[in-house]
Amino acid sequence: MLWNLGTRIKGALPNRLKEDALPELPEVETVLRGLSPTLVGQTINTVTVRQPALRFPVPIELPTLLAGRTIIDLQRRGKYLIIFLDSGSVICHLGMSGSLQLVPNSTPASRHDHIDITIGNTLLRYRDPRRFGLMLWTEEDPMTHPLLAALGLEPLAPQFTGHALHRLTAASKSPIKTLLMDSHKIVGVGNIYASESLFQARIHPTTPARDLTPARCCRLVEAVQSTLSAAIAAGGSSLRDFVHSNGKLGYFQQQYFVYGRAGAACRVCGTAIERLVMAQRATYFCPRCQRRRG
């Protein structure tokens, strides 16, 4: 079996489409579900680090630390993947271009294949052209690691309710779109899903968070959850696979109502979608469907 998960769009697709491959929460969840059955219970033989200069330096002693360890569990926290070993854990983030694949262990490495973890006759290969990802080691409970300890609510957890969101927003002057993307408040909502969820909830992205009523918070929670869940449900069928199988736009692309659609007609009301920059990030919205009130 050959898994090819995460980011790997290239070539003939228009620029707009490449962004669809960003490892957002649904993609990370898909990677987790794809890898778990194969990896859990397996023992690591060797580890090769070709390029340690990721977001943070890959620990120089990683190969020594991992050799001989057995994988006992895989978990996700936000967009972080955690590989629990019989002793210690690996914390991994795919950044914006990272991927993890399982390939036969004779597969030659290409330019951006930075880390290989050999497990039997299989290779768990970390690839990351832009090197915004990370792979770290911890001996402590990984959830107490500085990168994970301060993370916010899991958007798909039952605790993420309209009431919980309202409590978060009430204390913040930030625009709701910026708050939505603040991983110390809510994890896993990236730039694409932030715009999409706000459209779904009919909330204007620049609305000050503390102006949101409880009812609008409920709507937003539902929008975030349905957007993420739909993407996870579609997770197995990657954009590339979808494009390959019918030669047209990818599944996720067809789901987009606003993201990347500046100037195009709103799929609901026909008004031209607008683009603005918030916190250095492109933001898309329909000026008619999305309001600051109501």
Place this chain on the structure above:
DNA sequence: CCACGCTCCTGCGCGC
């Protein structure tokens, strides 16, 4: 404490 802006890096599209 909070909010904002900078930063890492590479591939791609566009303009000349």
Place this chain on the structure above:
DNA sequence: TGCGCGCAGGAGCGTG
């Protein structure tokens, strides 16, 4: 044809 510029992005971190 080829080259160089600008943009895209997650999220930690520094600054005000």
